Amino acid sequence: MLLHSALFALHQPLRRMATSSKAKKKTVRLASGRKRARQDVVLNAANTALRSRFRTVVKNVQKAVAGGDKVKATEIFKSAQSVIDSVADKGIFHKNKAARLKSRLSSKVKALALSA
Numbered sequence: 827m828l829l830h831s832a833l834f835a836l837h838q839p840l841r842r843m844a845t846s847s848k849a850k851k852k853t854v855r856l857a858s859g860r861k862r863a864r865q866d867v868v869l870n871a872a873n874t875a876l877r878s879r880f881r882t883v884v885k886n887v888q889k890a891v892a893g894g895d896k897v898k899a900t901e902i903f904k905s906a907q908s909v910i911d912s913v914a915d916k917g918i919f920h921k922n923k924a925a926r927l928k929s930r931l932s933s934k935v936k937a938l939a940l941s942a
Contacts, residue, residue, distance in 0.1 A: 873918055880913045887931050896939045903935050 854860050883906040890899035907928055914924035 873916075876913050876916065876918055880909060880919070883909045884927065884931070887935070891931075891934045891938050894938065896935070899935050899938055903931055906931070 854863055883902075887899065887903050887906050890902050893899075910924045910928055913919055914921045
């Protein structure tokens with residue numbers, strides 16, 4: 827059995843690891859495809875910026891809640907709601923995810939207001 831596997835290994839071509847070589851970038855031949863690729867670069871940059879803004883706003887609300895300042899937390903949360911909704915409307919995140927996040931942040935802000 828050992829001899830068989832050794833012979834089998836000799837006949838197989840050498841395989842390189844997938845991570846050793848860079849992935850080849852495919853060039854698009856059709857004009858519509860090239861235009862789509864150009865547009866994708868711009869859309870990707872816009873989506874990345876909006877996603878970053880979304881995360882920053884959420885972190886700001888969480889920091890305000892952790893700080894214990896209920897006035898500041900409610901003020902930041904009110905401004906954060908519009909950002910969260912706009913990101914969900916653009917399809918970057920699902921609407922249910924945005925609603926779930928707003929609900930959780932709202933409950934934290936309300937708990938902070940009740941405890942103080």
